[in-house]
Amino acid sequence: MNGSPIDGLEIERKWLLHRLPARLEDPARPPGAGDERWEIRQGYLGAPSESDLAAAAQRAASDSEVPSLGRIREIRTSDGRVRHLHTLKGGGGLVRREIERPMTAAAFEAAWAGTAGRRIEKVRWRIPEAGLLWEIDRFQTPALVLAEVEAIDRETALAIRPPAWLAACIDREVTNDPEFTNAELAFRSGRLGGGSSIGNDVASE
Numbered sequence: 001m002n003g004s005p006i007d008g009l010e011i012e013r014k015w016l017l018h019r020l021p022a023r024l025e026d027p028a029r030p031p032g033a034g035d036e037r038w039e040i041r042q043g044y045l046g047a048p049s050e051s052d053l054a055a056a057a058q059r060a061a062s063d064s065e066v067p068s069l070g071r072i073r074e075i076r077t078s079d080g081r082v083r084h085l086h087t088l089k090g091g092g093g094l095v096r097r098e099i100e101r102p103m104t105a106a107a108f109e110a111a112w113a114g115t116a117g118r119r120i121e122k123v124r125w126r127i128p129e130a131g132l133l134w135e136i137d138r139f140q141t142p143a144l145v146l147a148e149v150e151a152i153d154r155e156t157a158l159a160i161r162p163p164a165w166l167a168a169c170i171d172r173e174v175t176n177d178p179e180f181t182n183a184e185l186a187f188r189s190g191r192l193g194g195g196s197s198i199g200n201d202v203a204s205e
Contacts, residue, residue: 005057005060006098007097008097010089010150011152012096013173014146014147014148015172035125037125038077038124039075040076043072043120043186044070044071044183045115052088053090056088063104072085072087084104094158117187117190118183121139123137139189147170
């Protein structure tokens, strides 16, 4: 089976939170319509070059192919479904190129060993509101909470204002701060005991 790559731009803003929003802290509170809760583990392989991105966009790789570059992610949803994804990203800050394809569980596990020292685990809440999808990530190590939202273009992204339930928890915006990319957090996790880091030349986010 072939996984045709989805090639596009990721236009995203990100905020550091000083706590989890109250609507997510109460386990007895029913989720809102359309809300989702994911458990994610992801790891980082070698960083792709521009030529790697160009090549990946032109070919449909088998979903059983074991990658050597980019990010691999396992998603477990609250209804018990499990998905595996391979992602290549280029650039940084507000606008980045992103190429993504599905992969099998076996391919994910085969590539996982290559991410030692560059892994993170997090819970993600996905909350649709006013035409936007807000994603709140609570990381295990390092212990912190981030909020993200994507937009269709740069101007729309810059005009976004967080809703009141989220604004009350915001410490500061970190869209352009490389210390808060998922890849950097994965390295930090390795330094804090999540595995031994084996170099900084890895995929971003």
